[in-house]
Amino acid sequence: MWWRTEFGMTKDALYRKIRGIADKAMLCRPLVEHDYLLRYFQHHPDAARKLNGVRHFEIRLNSHYKESTGFWAVRSDGAEDISAKIVLYPRSDEPKAARQEIQNQIDEFRVRVPKERCGICMEDIEGAGEVDHVSQFSDLLREFKETYEVEIELEEQGSFGMRFKNRDLARLWSDFHARHPLQWSHPDCNRRK
Ligand SMILES: [Zn+2]
Numbered sequence: 001m002w003w004r005t006e007f008g009m010t011k012d013a014l015y016r017k018i019r020g021i022a023d024k025a026m027l028c029r030p031l032v033e034h035d036y037l038l039r040y041f042q043h044h045p046d047a048a049r050k051l052n053g054v055r056h057f058e059i060r061l062n063s064h065y066k067e068s069t070g071f072w073a074v075r076s077d078g079a080e081d082i083s084a085k086i087v088l089y090p091r092s093d094e095p096k097a098a099r100q101e102i103q104n105q106i107d108e109f110r111v112r113v114p115k116e117r118c119g120i121c122m123e124d125i126e127g128a129g130e131v132d133h134v135s136q137f138s139d140l141l142r143e144f145k146e147t148y149e150v151e152i153e154l155e156e157q158g159s160f161g162m163r164f165k166n167r168d169l170a171r172l173w174s175d176f177h178a179r180h181p182l183q184w185s186h187p188d189c190n191r192r193k
Contacts (some may be wrong), residue, residue, distance in 0.1 A: 021033050022071060041086075054074065057072065093154055095137065119183030119185050120190065121185070128186075
């Protein structure tokens with residue numbers, strides 16, 4: 001694991017260290033920990049593009065959710081926010097966290113809507129059924145991110161796994177999701193979709 005070999009600490013310790021740099025920083029001033037941050041952000045999934053021509057890092061208010069601050073990469077061609085969280089908690093956890101955030105809607109549908117017919121093959125459901133999205137879930141999530149131009153940061157949440165760090169963003173996602181229909185389906189039909 002690179003956080004051990006390169007930084008000599010656990011994942012959580014490294015994240016705390018990076019957060020510490022952010023917490024004590026003044027807004028909109030070049031950070032003196034530049035070399036350290038540069039090494040860290042080399043592991044960002046979009047590092048090649050985000051760090052190309054980077055002059056310094058600084059802490060700014062985030063563009064969409066102004067109550068929170070984050071790292072920005074300041075380049076000769078402009079500045080862009082760069083998520084410190086995603087470096088250690090990569091995007092592969094994102095769909096799982098996004099599902100967790102709307103699980104109450106799935107549960108509610110399961111109770112409210114009788115399980116009668118498969119929304120995919122339109123045949124009756126005799127045995128097991130699954131609650132599934134009329135659109136593909138991954139498409140919904142992508143559409144959400146594009147519509148609101150957001151990058152989703154995750155945080156660990158007890159035994160439940162990961163959740164959206166920004167709770168306003170979680171509510172926005174939940175509202176967005178609620179506007180898209182659910183359906184019952186055969187487990188096999190759902191898997192073949
Ligand atoms: Zn079916």
